Amino acid sequence: MLLTYEAMAEAAKFATVWVPFCRKHGIEPRGPESYFELKSHPYMGRSQEDFVNDRRRVRRDYDEFKARINGLENDIRQRSDAYNAARGLKDGEPRATWMADGTQWEGTWVEPSENHRKGDHAGIVLVLLNHPSHSRQLGPPASADNPLDLSMVDVRLPMLVYVSREKRPGHNHQKKAGAMNALTRCSAVLSNSPFILNLDCDHYINNSQALRAGICFMLGRDSDTVAFVQFPQRFEGVDPTDLYANHNRIFFDGTLRALDGMQGPIYVGTGCLFRRITLYGFDPPRINVGGPCFPSLGGMFAKTKYEKPGLELTTKAAVAKGKHGFLPMPKKSYGKSDAFADTIPMASHPSPFAAAAAVVAEEATIAEAVAVCAAAYEKKTGWGSDIGWVYGTVTEDVVTGYRMHIKGWRSRYCSIYPHAFIGTAPINLTERLFQVLRWSTGSLEIFFSRNNPLFGSTFLHPLQRVAYINITTYPFTAIFLIFYTTVPALSFVTGHFIVQRPTTMFYVYLAIVLGTLLILAVLEVKWAGVTVFEWFRNGQFWMTASCSAYLAAVCQVLVKVVFRRDISFKLTSKQPAGDEKKDPYADLYVVRWTWLMVTPIIIILVNIIGSAVAFAKVLDGEWTHWLKVAGGVFFNFWVLFHLYPFAKGILGRHGKTPVVVLVWWAFTFVITAVLYINIPHIHGPGGKHGGAIGKHGAAHHGKKFDGYYLWP
Numbered sequence: 001m002l003l004t005y006e007a008m009a010e011a012a013k014f015a016t017v018w019v020p021f022c023r024k025h026g027i028e029p030r031g032p033e034s035y036f037e038l039k040s041h042p043y044m045g046r047s048q049e050d051f052v053n054d055r056r057r058v059r060r061d062y063d064e065f066k067a068r069i070n071g072l073e074n075d076i077r078q079r080s081d082a083y084n085a086a087r088g089l090k091d092g093e094p095r096a097t098w099m100a101d102g103t104q105w106e107g108t109w110v111e112p113s114e115n116h117r118k119g120d121h122a123g124i125v126l127v128l129l130n131h132p133s134h135s136r137q138l139g140p141p142a143s144a145d146n147p148l149d150l151s152m153v154d155v156r157l158p159m160l161v162y163v164s165r166e167k168r169p170g171h172n173h174q175k176k177a178g179a180m181n182a183l184t185r186c187s188a189v190l191s192n193s194p195f196i197l198n199l200d201c202d203h204y205i206n207n208s209q210a211l212r213a214g215i216c217f218m219l220g221r222d223s224d225t226v227a228f229v230q231f232p233q234r235f236e237g238v239d240p241t242d243l244y245a246n247h248n249r250i251f252f253d254g255t256l257r258a259l260d261g262m263q264g265p266i267y268v269g270t271g272c273l274f275r276r277i278t279l280y281g282f283d284p285p286r287i288n289v290g291g292p293c294f295p296s297l298g299g300m301f302a303k304t305k306y307e308k309p310g311l312e313l314t315t316k317a318a319v320a321k322g323k324h325g326f327l328p329m330p331k332k333s334y335g336k337s338d339a340f341a342d343t344i345p346m347a348s349h350p351s352p353f354a355a356a357a358a359v360v361a362e363e364a365t366i367a368e369a370v371a372v373c374a375a376a377y378e379k380k381t382g383w384g385s386d387i388g389w390v391y392g393t394v395t396e397d398v399v400t401g402y403r404m405h406i407k408g409w410r411s412r413y414c415s416i417y418p419h420a421f422i423g424t425a426p427i428n429l430t431e432r433l434f435q436v437l438r439w440s441t442g443s444l445e446i447f448f449s450r451n452n453p454l455f456g457s458t459f460l461h462p463l464q465r466v467a468y469i470n471i472t473t474y475p476f477t478a479i480f481l482i483f484y485t486t487v488p489a490l491s492f493v494t495g496h497f498i499v500q501r502p503t504t505m506f507y508v509y510l511a512i513v514l515g516t517l518l519i520l521a522v523l524e525v526k527w528a529g530v531t532v533f534e535w536f537r538n539g540q541f542w543m544t545a546s547c548s549a550y551l552a553a554v555c556q557v558l559v560k561v562v563f564r565r566d567i568s569f570k571l572t573s574k575q576p577a578g579d580e581k582k583d584p585y586a587d588l589y590v591v592r593w594t595w596l597m598v599t600p601i602i603i604i605l606v607n608i609i610g611s612a613v614a615f616a617k618v619l620d621g622e623w624t625h626w627l628k629v630a631g632g633v634f635f636n637f638w639v640l641f642h643l644y645p646f647a648k649g650i651l652g653r654h655g656k657t658p659v660v661v662l663v664w665w666a667f668t669f670v671i672t673a674v675l676y677i678n679i680p681h682i683h684g685p686g687g688k689h690g691g692a693i694g695k696h697g698a699a700h701h702g703k704k705f706d707g708y709y710l711w712p
């Protein structure tokens with residue numbers, strides 16, 4: 001979109017002031033919006049006058065910059081109208097969108113028309129900021145049109161390029177994975193940096209040292225086997241009590257960190273630093289996937305399989321094979337561009353900086369960059385299967401990292417404070433459920449693909465394989481969970497119990513399961529630094545997601561596997577443009593109905609009704625051993641406790657009042673109990689008076705007292 005391009009152009013212009021200002025005064029965070037919103041006193045410990053003046057000046061520039069951005073949409077429209085009017089367009093002729101320099105925009109037009117609409121437009125590569133020089137470049141001293149004294153500050157800016165890949169109807173553009181692959185080729189031609197940082201569009205850099213921290217894991221001793229460095233995802237804009245566990249603390253601070261002790265964390269799609277050549281399908285120079293916990297276990301495979309592979313162009317073997325001969329895949333799997341293939345040996349040089357000749361973005365280079373973004377570029381190549389981000393699943397991240405791990409590459413986890421990157425998360429229940437539906441569907445898609453971790457190569461650390469099996473099968477927990485959360489409550493209504501009289505084995509089994517859970521909980525809270533409250537939130541949302549989204553994912557993927565139907569998805573909606581000043585969490589209380597909500601609602605009802613019936617049966621004298629019933633009722637309440645955030649969510653604005661959910665639940669409970677007691681035919685003939693009449697009733701009676709246990 002032209003709007004994106006012009007916004008980037010404005011940002012590039014503002015950066016010439018902002019970046020030197022940040023370097024001069026050590027500003028943190030580097031996002032101007034977050035920086036100017038800081039509550040803490042910004043003057044502390046800084047040489048007063050110079051800083052205050054600079055800050056005031058930059059603040060003004062920033063406000064003007066924001067105003068210009070907000071006006072862009074209008075500017076573009078007016079400018080285009082003027083150009084179109086000057087051209088004397090007739091009715092029905094397409095109304096072009098015009099760039100500021102008086103040329104027609106090659107991408108999507110404000111009024112879409114042929115070749116200029118979403119999914120049907122040319123590829124565009126526009127260089128906003130060119131390569132910086134290799135050496136330091138000091139700025140000018142203060143002057144009339146440049147009030148900041150930058151004579152002691154390096155004013156270089158990194159290269160900045162706008163890329164929009166070609167889109168044509170009838171081509172599968174492979175969503176994000178396809179976008180990343182096009183960008184990878186494009187950047188290879190333009191700059192070919194040996195490392196690639198990947199961030200989602202809803203993320204920003206919050207700690208200017210993040211890149212340096214990540215690179216340490218790539219350049220350190222013995223680090224040449226590290227394929228990528230994954231940072232935990234952190235979010236802002238999440239409601240303070242994190243109703244739907246958007247922060248995902250257990251996953252980021254427990255699971256990912258634990259994986260660091262084996263072969264390394266999985267790739268989660270954003271906040272990840274890649275070694276470029278791993279994306280091209282290269283093998284690691286050595287296999288040393290042991291990690292600190294189980295070195296011998298991981299290292300038992302072919303430790304010396306690769307003695308210094310021919311990664312360097314300069315080795316005799318590589319020279320003998322020729323420039324392209326040493327690629328891990330036949331040259332044609334990389335596509336038609338020779339210019340792109342030529343960049344690969346450079347990127348794989350062990351000391352890339354020594355080898356990198358300064359690339360200059362001139363016309364021929366840019367034409368090549370456009371060519372590698374063509375819609376048909378990947379036809380009959382290895383892109384999306386053996387090279388680059390992997391296609392065929394909506395969670396391209398997990399499978400892309402997996403394919404590196406099975407080659408024997410390692411990955412590292414890098415958590416720093418202040419958080420490296422910050423993104424946004426969907427706080428609306430429906431959005432959140434759909435997000436989890438997408439993740440769980442994607443995971444299952446991997447399980448039912450050629451990338452099933454059961455069959456991955458033996459270079460995969462054994463425990464890492466277990467982790468990958470977990471990551472690709474977890475949605476199946478839905479089936480068991482639905483059973484656990486409904487059958488015990490239903491047993492109260494029907495009077496049939498699965499476990500009639502608990503055996504010793506039953507108790508032993510129960511103790512083992514509970515003990516394991518407890519150990520896990522202690523580990524997670526003590527060692528991952530997750531608070532008990534966050535731990536409960538994670539449990540609560542796990543149950544909500546499992547009985548709704550996971551279940552739907554299982555059904556969806558089974559349909560895909562059996563009927564070969566493709567699954568389509570929409571993006572997680574970004575923060576709504578509502579009145580954020582009034583209530584930043586307004587979206588939390590918006591109720592948007594979806595089928596995903598049906599199962600949790602049924603489970604809530606079943607559990608309330610189950611406990612109410614049990615209660616009524618005791619009151620009624622039908623069951624006399626009420627203490628035994630209490631165990632089962634407690635279990636029902638335990639289920640309800642987990643679904644509390646969900647219940648709050650579906651009540652919308654009413655859910656804002658804390659007790660409202662409980663009032664509803666109590667109401668349902670009482671109504672059910674009263675109905676049960678007063679409508680005799682519900683509980684069978686003669687039930688009210690001890691049920692001595694029918695054979696049927698009596699037969700039940702004896703058993704009921706023993707068996708409220710339902711935990712198989």
Ligand SMILES: O=c1ccn([C@@H]2O[C@H](COP(=O)(O)OP(=O)(O)O[C@H]3O[C@H](CO)[C@@H](O)[C@H](O)[C@H]3O)[C@@H](O)[C@H]2O)c(=O)[nH]1
Pocket residue numbers: 174175176177179199200201202268269270394395396397435438439442571572573
């Ligand atoms: O056609 C597409 C779709 C998505 N994206 C990018 O993908 C990102 C992730 O999409 P989002 O809607 O924000 O989904 P989330 O659920 O927040 O994403 C998480 O889960 C995804 C896997 O399902 C990963 O790809 C993401 O990196 C990870 O943050 C977006 O920011 C875009 O940058 C594209 O470039 N093209």
Ligand SMILES: [Mn+2]
Pocket residue numbers: 200202423424425572
């Ligand atoms: Mn996102």
